[in-house]
Amino acid sequence: MTRTNLDILINGERHQILIEPHWTLLHVLRSVVGMMGTKENCLEAECGVCTVLLDGKSVNSCILLAGQTAGRSVTTIEGIGNPEHLHPLQAAFIECGAVQCGYCIPGMILTAKSFLDENPGRRQSRDEIREAIAGNLCRCTGYRKIVDAVALAAERMSVAGAKP
Amino acid sequence: MNAHSRRVAGQRLPRLDGIGKVTGKHVYAADFTLPGMLFGKVLRSRRAHALIRKLDISRAAAIPGIRGIITSADIPAVRFGQAVRDTSVFALDRVLFAGHPIAAVAATSLEIAEQAIAAIDVEFEDLPTLFDPEAALDSNIRIHPDWETYKALPIIARSGNISGRARIRAGDVNEAFASAYRVYEHRFTTPLVHPGYTEPRTAVADWDANSNVTVWSNTQLPFDTQNTLAEILDLPAARIRVIVPGIGGGFGGKLRIGVEHFAALLARKTARPVKVMTTCEDELTSAYPRQATVVTLKTGVDREGRLLAREGRIIVDCGAFAGSGPGTAAISLQIMAGPYKTPVLALEGIAVYTNKVPSGSFRAPAGPMANFAVESQMDIIARDLGIDPLEIRLRNIVREGDLGPSGEIHKSVSIEECLRRAADAIGWEQRNPEPGRGKGIACSWWMTTGGSSGVYVKINPDGTATLVSGAVEIGSGAITGAAQVLAEELSLDLTDINVAGVDTQTAPFDYGAQGSRTAFSVGNACLAAASDLRRQMFDLAARQLDAEVNTMVLRDKHVVAGSKSISIAELARISRLSGGGLIAHGTAISPSPAYDPTRLENHPLPAWNSPSYHAHAVDLSVDSATGSVTINRYVVAQDVGFAINPTYIEGQIEGGVAQGIGQALSEEIVYNEGTVVNANLTDYKMPTAQDMPDVECILVECASAAGPYGAKGVGEPPCIQPPAAINNAIAAATGFWLDSLPMTAEKIAKQLRASRA
Numbered sequence: 053m054t055r056t057n058l059d060i061l062i063n064g065e066r067h068q069i070l071i072e073p074h075w076t077l078l079h080v081l082r083s084v085v086g087m088m089g090t091k092e093n094c095l096e097a098e099c100g101v102c103t104v105l106l107d108g109k110s111v112n113s114c115i116l117l118a119g120q121t122a123g124r125s126v127t128t129i130e131g132i133g134n135p136e137h138l139h140p141l142q143a144a145f146i147e148c149g150a151v152q153c154g155y156c157i158p159g160m161i162l163t164a165k166s167f168l169d170e171n172p173g174r175r176q177s178r179d180e181i182r183e184a185i186a187g188n189l190c191r192c193t194g195y196r197k198i199v200d201a202v203a204l205a206a207e208r209m210s211v212a213g214a215k216p
Numbered sequence: 217m218n219a220h221s222r223r224v225a226g227q228r229l230p231r232l233d234g235i236g237k238v239t240g241k242h243v244y245a246a247d248f249t250l251p252g253m254l255f256g257k258v259l260r261s262r263r264a265h266a267l268i269r270k271l272d273i274s275r276a277a278a279i280p281g282i283r284g285i286i287t288s289a290d291i292p293a294v295r296f297g298q299a300v301r302d303t304s305v306f307a308l309d310r311v312l313f314a315g316h317p318i319a320a321v322a323a324t325s326l327e328i329a330e331q332a333i334a335a336i337d338v339e340f341e342d343l344p345t346l347f348d349p350e351a352a353l354d355s356n357i358r359i360h361p362d363w364e365t366y367k368a369l370p371i372i373a374r375s376g377n378i379s380g381r382a383r384i385r386a387g388d389v390n391e392a393f394a395s396a397y398r399v400y401e402h403r404f405t406t407p408l409v410h411p412g413y414t415e416p417r418t419a420v421a422d423w424d425a426n427s428n429v430t431v432w433s434n435t436q437l438p439f440d441t442q443n444t445l446a447e448i449l450d451l452p453a454a455r456i457r458v459i460v461p462g463i464g465g466g467f468g469g470k471l472r473i474g475v476e477h478f479a480a481l482l483a484r485k486t487a488r489p490v491k492v493m494t495t496c497e498d499e500l501t502s503a504y505p506r507q508a509t510v511v512t513l514k515t516g517v518d519r520e521g522r523l524l525a526r527e528g529r530i531i532v533d534c535g536a537f538a539g540s541g542p543g544t545a546a547i548s549l550q551i552m553a554g555p556y557k558t559p560v561l562a563l564e565g566i567a568v569y570t571n572k573v574p575s576g577s578f579r580a581p582a583g584p585m586a587n588f589a590v591e592s593q594m595d596i597i598a599r600d601l602g603i604d605p606l607e608i609r610l611r612n613i614v615r616e617g618d619l620g621p622s623g624e625i626h627k628s629v630s631i632e633e634c635l636r637r638a639a640d641a642i643g644w645e646q647r648n649p650e651p652g653r654g655k656g657i658a659c660s661w662w663m664t665t666g667g668s669s670g671v672y673v674k675i676n677p678d679g680t681a682t683l684v685s686g687a688v689e690i691g692s693g694a695i696t697g698a699a700q701v702l703a704e705e706l707s708l709d710l711t712d713i714n715v716a717g718v719d720t721q722t723a724p725f726d727y728g729a730q731g732s733r734t735a736f737s738v739g740n741a742c743l744a745a746a747s748d749l750r751r752q753m754f755d756l757a758a759r760q761l762d763a764e765v766n767t768m769v770l771r772d773k774h775v776v777a778g779s780k781s782i783s784i785a786e787l788a789r790i791s792r793l794s795g796g797g798l799i800a801h802g803t804a805i806s807p808s809p810a811y812d813p814t815r816l817e818n819h820p821l822p823a824w825n826s827p828s829y830h831a832h833a834v835d836l837s838v839d840s841a842t843g844s845v846t847i848n849r850y851v852v853a854q855d856v857g858f859a860i861n862p863t864y865i866e867g868q869i870e871g872g873v874a875q876g877i878g879q880a881l882s883e884e885i886v887y888n889e890g891t892v893v894n895a896n897l898t899d900y901k902m903p904t905a906q907d908m909p910d911v912e913c914i915l916v917e918c919a920s921a922a923g924p925y926g927a928k929g930v931g932e933p934p935c936i937q938p939p940a941a942i943n944n945a946i947a948a949a950t951g952f953w954l955d956s957l958p959m960t961a962e963k964i965a966k967q968l969r970a971s972r973a
């Protein structure tokens with residue numbers, strides 16, 4: 053085994069991890085760091101449940117080699133809010149009834165966050181939101197309430213005028 | 217109690233597991249790990265039908281990191297199965313479909329397990345194959361040559377490749393057809409579709425020092441899994457403990473044992489905890505999809521379009537094992553009858569083996585397939601007779617007190633209201649707003665699934681309550697709904713209810729998170745438990761307050777007797793010192809309606825409990841060049857009896873419609889010569905956010921006498937009508953109906969070209 057050292061920032065904390073060259077970021081997050089909020093399903097960049105933010109942009113962690121993330125900053129669902137201080141997206145998902153089984157939700161919220169962060173201070177149309185989250189499959193909801201939640205958060209965040 | 221006085225039931229309150237789910241803290245089966253855990257993998261056949269000539273594991277066993285390999289030689293040849301005991305853990309002497317398990321390995325990493333799978337040496341001798349269910353009916357190729365030796369439920373009629381056959385009959389169809397004004401005959405087909413839950417099936421198993429096994433899995437039916445494991449492992453069920461952490465959807469696909477037995481057997485072999493999780497390819501080649509079907513319908517009507525007689529036959533392709541095929545074939549009969557008054561019926565459902573993936577139950581098994589046929593044909597008849605599609609339905613729908621197909625009496629019937637409200641909402645008077653655009657409608661009915669439920673409810677010393685149920689919160693919000701019923705009855709807030717996880721060792725029995733039953737049945741069990749708790753609290757309060765029980769009420773977390781009161785919390789503390797605490801067991805069983813047994817043959821679900829009624833209306837556009845369909849609006853009017861939590865009922869409806877739209881327009885497991893050619897999520901096309909309209913929900917509340925506050929089952933119905941409603945709207949837009957699902961752009965474009973030529 054030819055393990056190499058990976059220096060990576062996860063949710064603001066620096067980690068130094070010995071990795072094998074073929075390990076994905078998803079594997080590192082779930083099996084090495086133990087951050088189970090990032091989910092796994094298709095492992096081929098089709099369903100979106102493994103979405104995390106890499107330097108603020110959404111990526112599918114199941115096909116990203118961990119080695120490619122060296123020196124970069126990864127944000128997972130654990131890094132954007134917690135039960136005491138929910139991110140506006142997390143609060144809106146609960147308020148709008150957008151959560152059912154919940155397995156798609158961490159990825160969905162991070163995709164939405166990346167989208168809203170790219171367009172700060174702007175309200176989003178439902179079509180724009182639908183396009184932004186089209187890479188994240190949800191089998192429970194039919195998406196309507198998810199779109200409601202993202203629109204509500206976008207509105208609140210644009211009113212607040214700043215990223216939380 | 218009237219609706220206005222309810223503080224909790226009927227309110228749009230946030231679900232109890234929401235915060236855990238949005239913060240990533242909710243633990244799913246896939247997230248569950250144990251120290252020293254190994255990873256299991258299953259070797260699956262690539263042949264569709266073949267004898268196993270040689271199975272050599274020696275090369276695989278020598279790979280460093282391999283801790284154990286099992287094949288059929290290591291375990292007793294137990295056959296299990298729901299209706300027919302035709303399934304074994306591994307292929308015995310032969311494989312019956314591409315995907316059939318042959319061996320399983322456990323290794324220190326997934327990669328090593330995969331290498332070992334590749335290193336197992338199997339030699340096959342191909343056998344003749346059967347992929348077409350109609351051909352399988354009278355082929356002399358036998359997929360199960362010794363089917364007669366398999367045990368089966370007595371209600372299951374088998375022969376040859378037929379794993380089950382059920383009938384409903386009333387009157388003489390031939391006579392009725394002879395006197396009909398017109399008789400219509402059509403044939404429809406529907407493909408295999410996958411439930412598409414986002415969390416793969418997963419199990420972690422671990423044996424303790426006393427040779428008891430615990431399995432953490434995302435099963436919908438922990439008690440069924442426990443029983444099946446007991447048979448496979450040859451142990452009393454009590455020594456098998458099934459715990460369900462979170463579950464990432466199921467939709468019927470996680471009803472039956474999936475990977476739990478592999479995990480348990482590998483863990484026994486290696487004396488280490490073992491995790492087994494499916495891949496996307498496993499899911500699409502060897503999970504439990506919805507059966508493919510062939511439906512033929514012959515319907516006789518009078519001049520006004522009134523139904524006189526219907527002969528229907530559904531052939532359900534159950535794949536290599538019967539699974540829920542016989543049940544699905546039987547349930548299809550009620551859907552083929554429709555929510556219609558048809559005096560003469562001859563309906564038959566047949567489940568037949570083929571060399572394809574064994575299928576299972578997917579949300580409203582039989583619903584979308586049979587309804588696609590019935591409701592498309594209703595429109596075809598209406599067009600031919602020059603009657604409006606809404607009008608022909610209104611002339612035929614059942615009313616309060618009418619006889620259903622099994623001779624049962626229809627009660628709490630709301631189908632007219634559903635049809636009228638859905639039609640009004642979609643703007644029915646203008647069915648073709650512009651060229652290439654049309655509106656369609658379809659209706660149906662569905663059971664509230666039966667079975668029993670038990671709950672324990674314990675009052676904690678802080679006055680909150682803990683709800684212990686054997687029913688899994690699969691995502692629908694049903695357990696939050698049941699907790700709302702409990703909170704309402706105990707004068708608590710919803711957030712005062714703590715829901716314990718499901719554990720077969722501690723939870724009372726529940727028939728399972730299947731069908732449309734959880735909020736209904738667990739809610740009823742909560743009503744019973746609350747009534748017992750009230751009695752216990754009143755007895756205790758009588759002594760504390762020196763008051764008569766019959767003067768007491770429960771209000772605002774207190775027992776109140778005139779001007780005196782005592783809090784629930786105080787009573788719980790007193791009871792802890794004097795009587796072991798306040799705890800109650802509540803149970804519920806759905807009532808079985810009376811029916812006419814002379815109409816039925818081999819039907820395992822003869823008459824439906826507290827059925828619901830519903831109508832869907834859709835407005836869509838068809839691209840004249842490409843044939844692609846864009847859904848402009850989608851309206852559902854569904855009778856839910858009583859909306860315990862309207863938010864999550866809407867969620868169920870919107871999600872069910874999304875699955876129905878997938879089945880209508882894009883989803884299909886495609887076989888070529890026995891091999892699935894689209895076993896990935898790129899080629900198996902589920903709707904994305906861009907494919908879905910904002911589904912509009914109209915909740916009709918026509919109370920059932922049997923449900924909590926009148927509630928009926930909710931979860932499955934929204935999946936039933938989308939294919940038919942969409943087909944009828946396509947016909948309104950183009951002039952033609954499709955006769956096979958999915959109604960892809962290619963199929964529509966082909967018909968568009970043909971109709972232009």
Ligand code: FES
Nearest residue numbers: 094095097100114
């Ligand atoms: S698991 Fe990464 S996209 Fe599906």
Ligand code: FES
Nearest residue numbers: 153154190191192
């Ligand atoms: S909430 Fe279940 S997959 Fe989205």
